Amino acid sequence: VERAVASGRGSLLSGWLGGRPTTGDEVPTFEGLYHSHRLAMVRLAILLVDDQASAEDVVQDAFAGLHARWSRLSDPARALAYLRTSVVNGSRSSLRRRRTARRYVPAHEPPAEPADVDLLLAEEQRELLAAVRALPERQRQVVVLRYWSDLTEAEIADTLGVSRGTVKSTASRALDSLHTRLEGSR
Amino acid sequence: VKDLESSLRRALSARADLVTGTALRPASPPRPARRRIPVPVLPGLAVAAAVLAVVVALTAGSAGPDGRDWVLLPSLDPLAGGTAVSAAGWVGTVPQGWSAVVVDDVDPETSTACLSSADGSCRVALSRTTSDPWDGRGPTADLSRGRSYECAGRSSTPRTLVPSGRRGYLVTSACTIEGAPAELVRLVVPQYGLTAAAFRRPDDPAAAELVTALLERLDVAPGVPRVELEELTCDELPELCPGRTPRPSPFPTS
Secondary structure (H helix, E strand, O other), X not given: OHHHHHOOOXXXXXXXXXXXXOOOOOOOOHHHHHHHHHHHHHHHHXXXXXXXXXXXXXXXXXXXXXXXXXXXXXXXXXXXXXXXXXHHHHHHHHHHHHHHXXXXXXXXXXXXXXXXXXXXXXXXXXXXXXXXXXXXXXXXXXXXHHHOOOOOHHHHHHHHOOOHHHXXXXXXXXXXXXXXXXXXXX | OHHHHHHHHHHHHHHHOOOOOOOOOOOOOOOOOOOOOOOOOOOHHHHHHHHHHHHHHHXXXXXXXXXXXXXXXXXOOOOOOOEEEOXXXXXXXXXXXXXEEEEEEEEOOEEEEEEEOOOOOEEEEEEEEOOOOOOOOOOHHHHOOOOOOOXXXXXXXXXXXXXXXXXXXXXXXXXXXXXXXXXXXXXXXXXXXXEEEEEEOOOOHHHOOEEEEEEEEOOOOOOOOOOOOEEEOOOOOHHHOOOOOOOOOOOOOO
């Protein structure tokens, strides 16, 4: 729990927006949200889009969109959920854009992952992350939201706009797929 | 399954935790300018009008003809470590070592951030795309984060709203954008304690217009020369005031 709070992960663990326990009457601010959750959102995005530049752009888009809608938010306490959904959707758009770009101009691909990223990860972790990257997009989103963001099935369903049953079955298929892939590589 | 889940948590955390900072990256070293044309003398009134319009839009948050606002949240400090937000979609943290941040939406599809250092130099530090979809043409990929980008392109239309009673002081300086000469014009709005600045690109007649704007607090860049040239009021530039006939853009358009 402490680890999740420290990293800004998890909507239920980190209080309303700022990674602080809520007192029930605090009003979230855009600035507070930005400072408290930007890094966590970039980390979430990088697990979905792989490279940091794209992840930062996705998060910028999400914050900009939230800023534009801030005054119209009916429930500011849901701003974090809104932001998380924006990041997931933005990551999906980023991947789609990248696929389109690759079709036309290969040289315009985003920069590859720095070599030191691989060096800093254990071999087992590299293998597992490669398997996660190979998952279909929806499965990958569910895996990241479940095992990194520590969201409940209901929260994942809310974020992705699907039913809880879909989340459950998607997660199950993802785990099966990962298991099969990892077994096959050994 | 439990082992796999535990491994997943560890692997995802390990990867995510490698992202330890997300401050803006400085631009790559500027490329040599393809051509250099001497900086012409500023057409004082024309530049003043455009700069004044820009700063008014910045401080008042008024929407331009295209409906986009220039917004810098007053509660967010644009100094190093602070946060800046542009209506075009740029949100960023000003890196240490830079005294100010420039945010601009010079093109409907791009948002450009420029940084100004304490010694008076300025450079484009970041640009990004904001629109979707990408049509497979143009230098979109070159506008990705962390790459240099010339402050050129379709300029924001000079704003025409100048609230009565606001005053400014024009000062000039010079800087380069991607190695090419550019002019930096500052306008101080005393009652707000803000300075706006605008760049123009005299080496490209089609783009020799205000292409970006800078908002910074006063006295954050002590090394920047400030030469007061002119004090402007709404009465001195009535054509820029609300309800008056807007002055045509003083800059050539392509």
